[in-house]
Amino acid sequence: MSFFQPQQSRAAQKQQAVDPQHQPWVEKYRPKTIDDVSAQEHTVAVLRKTLTSSNLPHMLFYGPPGTGKTSTILALARQLFGPDNFRSRVLELNASDERGISIVREKIKNFARQTPRAQAVASDGKTYPCPPYKIIILDEADSMTQDAQAALRRIMELYARITRFCLVCNYVTRIIEPLASRCSKFRFKPLDPTSTSTRLAQIASAENIPVTPETIDALISTSQGDLRRAITYLQSASRLALASTPPTDITPRDIQEIAGVVPDAVIEDFAEALGIERVHGNGMDVDVDDSGRVKAKGFDGVKKKVKGVIREGYSASQIISQLHDHVVAHPTLTPRQKSRCALAFAEADKALCDGADEELWILEVALRIHRAMNS
CATH class of the missing domain: 1.20.272.10 (Zinc Finger, Delta Prime; domain 3)
Structure with missing residues (x-):
């Protein structure tokens, strides 16, 4: 009975993944490639070259929330390894939950020391670069303890040939200097109103939600450069608008109420x-x-x-x-x-x-x- 249980759970996960109706728009419209990332031209230009050379350094992504840090590294990893090898080559951890030194010594070190398998061909017939290393993504790395960060630097040196690290954080000053010096730093700046407006308009058009320029302006002002927050507000407002009888249009006042902002x-x-x-x-x-x-x-x-x-x-x-x-x-x-x-x-x-x-x-x-x- 226990032999078949993991297969059933994987099938259930796959069924949930392909059902976009109940999926948050933040995940539904997450960039699939690094070219889809909004307003981070310098970072995208540098990372695009890694796809041709297949040589990736340790990286440190820092900047305000909702600017595309996690989305960028996930999109890059998918373009490097393809959908079939993504799970075996990429380990994603949220350091705010798993931030102790025991996690570094056990889970991270065990994954880092494993030699990756040879290049594979994806099921759709496309061959991805699939370089001979794995990627460990530590989201919210600035929440890691000082001891955990100190233990991590030695692992980064020992297994650099087969494992690359990407640290994602909001405050780069909370990363200890020995760890930061081992990484190439990429600063993610808050999204400008034009890029945010374009992205929100694309999502609203794809969801057949009519929005006015005033509503877009309200989303931009309440989110303060956080695209993830703006998309969440738009989805919540659309649910409320469609739930009313008869359905109503989304107004700037609705956005402000959802955002907890005083009108x-x-x-x-x-x-x-x-x-x-x-x-x-x-x-x-x-x-x-x-x-x-x-x-x-x-x-x-x-x-x-x-x-x-x-x-x-x-x-x-x-x-x-x-x-x-x-x-x-x-x-x-x-x-x-x-x-x-x-x-x-x-x-x-x-x-x-x-x-x-x-x-x-x-x-x-x-x-x-x-x-x-x-x-």
């Missing part, structure tokens, strides 16, 4: 109540806003406005972050007003990181902004 209208209304005029307003200093609501006056008015915003359940850190961006980019505020507001934002951010009360610090920030606008 722009709420931030602008809150800022206006504190004395910051709307960017697209008429510039007149009146006590009643466009919707007829009276602007906050004095301590009681500001406290009431803060309580209303907090009761909506928005994150205090998110409110401060977006309010900061709104103030800094405001065209009519003076540098002195912006600097006084920025000081309040900085103190509040530090206090919230230390576990301070959210409502009290939002009230503190609101009062200091109100005072800066009226002084």
